[in-house]
Amino acid sequence: MRPNLDLQKCLGVCVPLCRPPRKNALIIIIIIHLHIRASVLTGKEALTQFPLLGPSTNPAHWKAHLKQCDLLRLSRKQKRLCRREPGLAETLRDAIRLGVVECQYQFRNERWNCSLDGRADLLKRGFKETAFLYAVSSAALTHSLARACSAGRMERCTCDDSPDLENRKAWQWGVCGDNLKYSTRFLKNFLGQKKVGKDLRAKVDIHNTNVGIKAVKNGLKTTCKCHGVSGSCAVRTCWKQLSPFHETGKLLKLRYDSAVKVFSATNDAVGQSELASPQPHNHMPKVPAGPRPTDLVYMEDSPSFCRPSRYSVGTAGRTCSREANCDSMCCGRGYNIQTRMVTFSCHCQVQWCCYVECQQCMQEEVVYSCKQ
Template sequence: MKLFWKVFCSFILFVQAVTGNWWNLAAPRVPSQAGNTSLETFTTLQKESCHRLEYLVERQKQLCLLSDRVLQVLQTGASQAVEECQHQFRHSRWNCSTVANSTDIFGGVLKFKSRESAFVHALSSAALAHAVARACSRGELNECSCDARVRKRTPRHWQWGGCSEDIRYGEIFSRDFVDAKEDKNTDEGLMNLHNNEAGRRAVRSRMQRVCKCHGMSGSCSVRVCWRRLPQLRLVGDALTTRYEGASHVKVVDRKRGKNIRKLRPIHADMKKPNKTDLVYLEESPDYCEPNDELGILGTRGRTCNRTSAGLDGCRLLCCGRGYQTRVRDHEEKCRCRFVWCCRVHCEICRYKRDHHVCN
């Protein structure tokens, strides 16, 4: 009976996670110590939940049922997206903070069709494509493996080999799962679809070719190459740059036989965004003051950099409210030296450091 309740609690948390946006799977769940029998029970519950959740459209239910490992890959992609978002926004007024016990892990921030929402959708779509492609190459999904298409090419001076990570399948899965929820007939859906695709393209365009030499005495008579996914940090850095230059757009109806809705710059003299740019429809909310309804924590009590003119500087991060300087004691290893053989001996140095906190 005790074992059953562990499995049941894990199932309930799983259902709560997916009733919001899919990236809610990044929320921590109760670890199960179940054995083989409980794993089978949990798997059955997971598959049954795919049919019952009204949040999932038909295509998402099909993907949910592909295999037992799909949900684990979804959780991996969601967790990586949240972690990367928090890294990229660690110095910003909104630092991608998460809200516990909410239907959306980001609170109500993404209710606004803002540039932050654009970034989260792009990064989440990219992280899922990345996670799926990596799971394929590791043999964790039965539906895919290594990318065999690259072997059909005939490059000069080198040959394809190894296991090329299949970003094509990752993109297809991400497009099917993430985009299935969006309605292109709504302004928000049109914006989200554009940003989702921009995120996937950020991964694809940064695929790396890795080569290894083979031959006698290091002659490199044969060079074998394969394609490797970029680190998600590189994708996050690229999307952050796109976020900073995101295009403020509006939806325009064009009637050419049938009604076609397009995203166009809000001002005629602005550059038309391409498929790799991020776009947003509304200005961001105020992140300076707490807002319980939206899950905004505000910037009071945040650590700032007094000498920085960037987003982490006290002038910008503290929103003009000023800051307090506190002196804190710090300890660190110093005057380290090598002692034969074989250890490093260090002394402990103590010093005081100014710590600046927003009012």
């Protein structure tokens, strides 16, 4: 498949981009783009590094950068920002991969395993799974932008410039703080979130997008390096560093498990519609009680994902753990038991001087898979 084919033709369905894109449409674009970019991902691959871009004065690099921006399905404003931000296109592509691998890892034992099948239809609805996709995509974008700045792969940003950190000294010692401040500011401008949409779906999407950004901020820690004599900390340099993205994904999965169902309600105090969650009958506040800023929110109950549908291929044939999740994943249909012989390295010994010698062993493995 050629990468410049129209995404709608590739998918064969009408996706949310058939109408004028919302201001935060990049998240939808990125997730849909996974159908083409990540169709062979298993969730176990190591993430590729950002390719180093040379100075913008290099004609070949500049031409390649512009081409990458043109291949991404962006709004006019987003494409304009991409073209004048060397390194952004590659950062977006890496964020795509980061988001889909983490989503597949977090849901590897669930009925919905974040597969690419049915994702376009899923994004049209207000399920918990849709909420997670928005959050993990915005988190991957935030994380990737901050890391790209500190790694010198973006020309318009560099190390974290927080006033309480001595980043020039940190740079001299070979370290550089992740610039979350710049990535957050740039991302919100890129998504155009200055004004919140009036309809419920727009509010929900923006809320979940911001939950993803906040999850990355939650993992920002101060790291210090000692330079004193004999390793003492008489002299030290500190900088901001993001946690591994797996920790962000784990946090978002916990937010998914406790997601809040919402509806639109009018706040009489300010005269505007807001997100509100159902309250107990004995507790009816005058002002609608909304979700917390860290809650993932959804509008409608999810399907079971047991059988093939427009949203997933079902769970038939999925491997499971008999002790942990076969009953749930197989939806009461039962599971098949199959034995197979697997080969693995064993009895490894370090030989003089510089290599490890192993034997090849075989053992029987039992595999459980859901029935049709």
